[in-house]
Amino acid sequence: MTETIDGAALLDEVEAFHRRFNVFPHEAAYVAVALWDAHAHLLDCFDSTPRLAFLSPEPGSGKSRALDVVETLVPRSMAAADASAAALFRSVAGIDGGRPTILFDEIDTIFGPKAGDNEQLRGFINAGHARGRVMYRCVGDGSNQQVQGFPSYCAVAVAGLGSLPDTILTRSVIIRMRRRARNEKAEPFRTRIHIREGNEIRDRLAKWAESVEKQVAGAFPALPDGVTDRPADVWEPLLAVADAAGGEWPHRAREACVTLVNASRANDKGSIGIRLLTDLRDHVLIGIDRLPTVAILDRLNALDDAPWADLNGKPLDNRRLSRMLGDYVTAEGDPVVSRNIRTAGGVLKGFFAKDLEDAWARYCPPPRSATSATPLHPSSEQLNL
Structure with a gap:
């Protein structure tokens, strides 16, 4: 008779195993x-x-130890x-055995400022998140080469x-x-002892996974x-696993989902274009429907903790402002461009809030409160609009 494995209790064991050696920043991370x-x-x-x-942001934060523990619990x-792209292609394609779970430590050497020539590895990590994706490479010798597709779908953890x-x-x-703070304790990870303990949990995870495979495959x-x-x-995928396990895991998984998604959004600074749109909305075009370019630049370049006064050693100018905003479109689908604005001193080029409203709604985070989004006064003389 096949032994029935309690999925919730097994996930409790997985979590407890991590808690012995890892100090994560919050409960949601363990889940x-x-x-x-x-x-x-x-x-x-x-x-x-x-x-x-x-x-x-700094070494000595427990990232490698977290990967060490993950390594004991995942399949293959x-x-x-230090693996080459060719080795990864062969491994994930199953040429040298079953599909592995890839663990990249020191991922900053692949994506960071000192990454160098790692374009194939970067492409591999980007492509392999979706089932059915393949990466095409030429295989063979000399002129006798053929294009071959290598599956890239696999689980990847990085640190x-x-x-x-x-x-x-x-x-x-x-x-x-x-x-770790001084009051945060973790058990030392002893390779000779704890790999075996983790692998025992891993093997039971594999058996449990077989028992719920049909349930999970049909889950939404x-x-x-x-x-x-x-x-x-x-x-x-993570919520489907939690629902299959049952117990408190469906509830805990959704709480963790909300916590980590919100944290990710709060930390998302967006592109430089989104930063420009957001600063225009929150600091420049507040309570006014249009503003000449000269006044917009004056206000943007005066913002504290903003990049506009020093973009590669130069302040934001009207040409770059127009080029950046021209990447976005109005509600009617036309590119955002400067238009004539009549002022007391004559006609100047500038931008209208109405032209930016659609981009604000689509790309920017929710607006700040009215009290925190107070417009700056430009250092030049206020233009009478």
């Missing part, structure tokens, strides 16, 4: 990481797999810090300093690690309100 470990055993049930990213773990490109961040469960879990688009793609 998310345990679910991610389990989802790696059910990869073929999902349309996509979220990346798991342990990031911190492959530490790939590194700083941040990651938006293409990775938006597809990731992000755990922002920090150094309910998502918390407001979790849509990329965050929904990230969390749907």
Whole structure:
């Protein structure tokens, strides 16, 4: 008779194993990481797999230790810090065995300012989140080469300093690690002892995954309100795992989802274009429907904690402002362009708030309160509009 495995109790064990060696920043992180470990055993049930990213601003924050523990719990773990792109293609394609779970430590060496020539690895990590994606490479010798598609779909966990490109961040469960405080304790991870303990839990995760595979494959879990688009793609597999496990996990998973999605949004500074749109809305075009370009630049360049006064050593000028805003369109679908504004001193080129309203609604975070979004007064003489 096949032994029935209690999924909720098993996930409790996974979480407890992490808690012994890892100090995560909040409860939601323990829930998310345990679910991610389990989802790696059910990869073929999902349309996509979220990346798991342990990031911190400084070394010594427990990122590598978190990967060490994950490594013991996931199927066919492959530490790939120094793996070539060719080795990864062969591994994920199953040429040298089953599909691995890829673990990248020091991911900043691939995506950071000192990344160098790692374009193939970057492409691999970007492409492999969606089932069915392949990467095409020429194989063979000399002139006898053929184009071959290599599957790239696999679970990937990374750890590194700083941040990651938006293409990775938006597809990731992000755990922002920090150094342990003096009152935060963690058990030392002893490789000879604890790998064996983690592998025992891993093997039971694999058996449980087999027992719920059909249930998970047909699941479309309910998502918390407001979790849509990329965050929904990230969390749907993890919520499906939680629902299959039962117990408190469906509730805890959705609480963790809301916590981490909100944290990700709060930390999302957006592109330089979104920053420009947001500053125009929150600091420049407040209570007025139009403003000449000269006054807009004056206000933007006077903002504290904003990049406009020093863009690669130069302040934002009218040419770059026009070029950046021209990437967006009005509600009618026309590019945002400067228009004539009649002032007391004559006709000047400038921008209308109405032309930017559609871009504000589509791209910017919710507006600040009226008290915190007070317009600055330009240092030049106020124009009479």
